[in-house]
Amino acid sequence: MAELYGESPLAAHAEELAGSSVPGQLRLSEVAFTAQVTLRVDPKSPAAERIGTALGAMLPNQAGQVARTERLLVAWLGPDEWLLIGPEGEADQLQTTLTQALGDEHGAVVDVSAHRTIIEVSGLRAPELLAKGCALDLHRRNFGPDRCAQTLLARAGVLLLCREAEPPSYWIFVRASFARYLADWLRDAAAEYHQTR
Numbered sequence: 001m002a003e004l005y006g007e008s009p010l011a012a013h014a015e016e017l018a019g020s021s022v023p024g025q026l027r028l029s030e031v032a033f034t035a036q037v038t039l040r041v042d043p044k045s046p047a048a049e050r051i052g053t054a055l056g057a058m059l060p061n062q063a064g065q066v067a068r069t070e071r072l073l074v075a076w077l078g079p080d081e082w083l084l085i086g087p088e089g090e091a092d093q094l095q096t097t098l099t100q101a102l103g104d105e106h107g108a109v110v111d112v113s114a115h116r117t118i119i120e121v122s123g124l125r126a127p128e129l130l131a132k133g134c135a136l137d138l139h140r141r142n143f144g145p146d147r148c149a150q151t152l153l154a155r156a157g158v159l160l161l162c163r164e165a166e167p168p169s170y171w172i173f174v175r176a177s178f179a180r181y182l183a184d185w186l187r188d189a190a191a192e193y194h195q196t197r
Contacts, residue, residue, distance in 0.1 A: 008032030009117045009179035017119075020187040022194060026125040028186055030179075031118035031171060035091035037084045038077070039098055041107035054101040055084075066146040066161060075148045075161060083112075083159065083173075116159075117179050119186065122169035125193055130160070130170065132189045140165045154185040 010017065010030040017028040041048050043061055052058035057067040060076040067074040072094075073085040086094055091111045098109040121130060127138040133154035136143060140162075143149070148161040159173035174182050 006033070009176040010119070010183055013180065013183055016187060017183060020190045020194075022123070022125065022190070024123070026123040026129060026190055026193055027120070028183075028190065029120050030183075031120050033088040034113065034118060035084075035086040035088065035094055036111070036113045036116060036173075037086075037091055037094050037098065038110045038112050039082045039084060039107070040080055040109075041102060041105070042080055045105055045107075047102050047105035047107060050101040050103070051098060054097050064147050064149055066148050068146065073161070075159065077150065077159070114176065116173045116175055119172045119174060119179070119183060120169065121172060121186065122164075122167060124167055125190075126168040126170055129186070129189055129193075133185065134160065136160065138162075138168075140168070154182060154189075156182050156185075158182070 008030060011032065014030060017030065021027045041051065043059060048059055055072060055074065056069040057074060059082055060067050060074060063076060065076045071086055075083045075085065077083055084094060091113045095109050095111055102109065130138055130153065134151055136149055136151055143162055144165050145162055148159060150159050153160065153172060156174055156178045161171045163169040163171055
């Protein structure tokens, strides 16, 4: 029997991403194999409250909010939809927790870990780099830590999540089939920062 083997969408391009980084200014890397689970549930239902208790953080109820626990990020995707992001290998446990808290109420819990990979863009130049291909105002007053938005970056549909303000750090959730394209675009857009060091 063949041995199972998994490879992230950008595994073969890790060195290229690292090579596009500029020490002290910009860092590009892949955050591979995170657990990603989508949740659909009525936010005003008893199930939503039970889920919040089980997770240790209530589900965000405002557009673009992100809630954090010690091991999870919970990103608001819509009025009744969230993306939960956790450490590698915890998708099954997360699904079980959510399904048990959901009980018999109407809702959905789906493991989407293989759907997207994450490209991390961090450093002082990160907002400037992302602004080249994204129409969002990424100033920390408008898009600071624990904020997210579904948007276009270089014409690719992404979920952009701000993790830190100082220095700026973003996670870009991109479909696996667009990961190479977006990584290449980011590398090309970052080329000018090598010339200004």
